[in-house]
Amino acid sequence: MSSIFVFPGQGAQSVGMGKELYENNADARAVFDAVDVALGEKLTDVIFNGPAETLTLTANVQPAIMATSIAMLRASDTKLPDFVAGHSLGEYTALCAAGALSVGDAAKLLRIRGNAMQNAVPVGDGLTAVILGLDIDAVRKICAETECDVANDNCPGQVVISGLRGVVEKTIQIAKEQGAKRAMPLALSVPVHCRAQASAADVMRDALETVEFKKPIVPIILNKTCIPTQNVDEIKDALVYQMTHGVRWRESVLEMEKLGITEQIEVGPGNVLTGLCSRITDKITAKKLEI
Helix, strand or coil: CEEEEEECCCCCCCCCCCHHHHHHCHHHHHHHHHHHHHHCCCHHHHHHHCCHHHHCCHHHHHHHHHHHHHHHHHHHCCCCCCEEEECCCHHHHHHHHCCCCCHHHHHHHHHHHHHHHHHHCCCCCEEEEEEECCCHHHHHHHHHHHCCEEEEEEECCEEEEEEEHHHHHHHHHHHHHCCCCEEEECCCCCCCCCHHHHHHHHHHHHHHHHCCCCCCCCCEECCCCCCEECCHHHHHHHHHHCCCCCECHHHHHHHHHHCCEEEEEECCCCCHHHHHHHHHCCCCEEEECCC
């Protein structure tokens, strides 16, 4: 029997997240303060007070979710489990939790990541959408025809696609024709995990060399391979790779099952990953971190 901490990605945010922890827990407050210092601005003001449209900007929401997740972890004073994993930007949070990155460096990298993603595609030119009710093979087949990209294989019947607007809109139309229960755009300011983010991948390759990476204390199950590793070079490669390739979350959870993981604990705002786990396997007990 073993356990894993999992950390959420974009979409888990809400205005006011972590504010009570900041006000009542010194360890949590230190995390948020470290992020403000690293970024040279009061991101905490945006996290705690909004407005929502400012918080959800890609360059803000990525370090904001990381900060809130790590603050929750530090406030809980919970020991690390046997493994960690993160969904998209959650990989940076997982690496921070496992001691591979400092809070400040994780914040800097995620700010760079958010800006690079926004700059890669002009506003309005890209689109991200979710397709419900079709399996991953069916969606991949459609995407091969339309030259769209699978951004997230989240769970059976829930696949996120991404790319240039016209390509995604065409894929949505075909998915509906082929029996998707729903196929609709998501409220993201950039197309994620797709070939349109090639320039952002180049930016991150350079940025990752500017900070100190340590060997994580426990293995991280990577979005790229769905295999646990503590190899720093493999981790850096995967962080670059995920910019232009999809998050294999369904496969990652199935790998957790194969590894004998029986407990998944979601650390961070929201409960998206807890819900996904229950739709992927009944062999793992999924719950939120208690603080």
